[in-house]
Amino acid sequence: MRPKSTIRPYHHGDLRTALVAAAVDAIEEGGATAMSLRDVARRAGVTHTAAAYHFGDKAGLLAAVAIEGYRQLAADLLAAREQQRSFLEMGIAYVRFALSQPAYFEVMYHPGLYDASDPAVRDARAETAALLYGSRDATNEQTLFGIAAWSIVHGFATLWRTGNIPAKLGKDPEEIARAVASHLRVPRSRRG
Amino acid sequence: MRPKSTIRPYHHGDLRTALVAAAVDAIEEGGATAMSLRDVARRAGVTHTAAAYHFGDKAGLLAAVAIEGYRQLAADLLAAREQQRSFLEMGIAYVRFALSQPAYFEVMYHPGLYDASDPAVRDARAETAALLYGSRDATNEQTLFGIAAWSIVHGFATLWRTGNIPAKLGKDPEEIARAVASHLRVPRSRRG
DNA sequence: TGTACATCAGTGAACGCGCGTTCACTGATGTAC
């Protein structure tokens, strides 16, 4: 009946997933700084020791949040690439993710909140990186262009989030992001 | 003898400044998350109530850190512009600031740590913004290019800090930043 | 110049709070025979 997976539902069903979701809610409300294991457990309706049981400690829970964030971002980028076949639209999908999933974004790019050298974290991050700047066998020039593209959309999303984009440019971040990204010199091979 | 200023040294001399410096040290060691008023006061050699007296609360101290960060960044950018007259070198100065002053950088771009609508914060931020994308009377196109440039160096600095730049590109972030920034299409009017 | 008073810049003790950690436990699920 139940699909065999590494996460075996016992009492709760799938507490691990529920705790990550609760953590995302908590971070959206109060920031990753203010998140606590006790609060997250409360949101999921279990005792805080249950949360500690699954993740060890707060850093472990945040690592799980980061992993899930990288996975969702990779899925979004892949969908954008397959649907529109345009490199620009992958960048816009990146901005959309950053602004619609601020909790994931905050944790993913906040070094020090969790152990970034954790193999599972590295794997999830590498999956996203491969989509953004190509796999290991890409030339340095290809990689540099990918990083330039990643940098510009990442930077733009951050500046938007921190209120550094002047109001006179409008209210639609995606539209402004397109105008900003158009300043990037895209090689022929990457054009849509 | 003593210059008249809004910060009047009493017992300590200039405790306010000393507390901001101590906060920067604390943030470099443990992140803005872990910083506490008590720890900062301890570092400055005063009681924690003295810190509360000057800044009200933790958010007030972090706002002071952010303001000082924006001021120092603006000074660095201005110096780069005046010395080298090259727009690219302003971008490299930005990356250099981000990587050499991680505590300021972390606080400045971490919305939610402090009250970003505080007038003093807004002023300090506007000073930096004016250098990066021009004053209020710039055309939208000029502003958009400035934001593109700011985005790419900001994004690159963040990706470097979070370990997202592959090792095969080398060890010198400034050098890689130049290669990355070269993918930006710079208008004639902004060339060095 | 002296004096009295107001204000500023801190001290130090006390408090209640939420936190993460520990530990003995229980009840549900899985497994060997």
Next chain:
DNA sequence: TGTACATCAGTGAACGCGCGTTCACTGATGTAC
């Protein structure tokens, strides 16, 4: 198929800790006269 046991997935109470806040205070500096 049944039974005994091992393991997994939690509970609930207790703890010590650092935190921010409050409050009465003190000592240094500034100011009015």
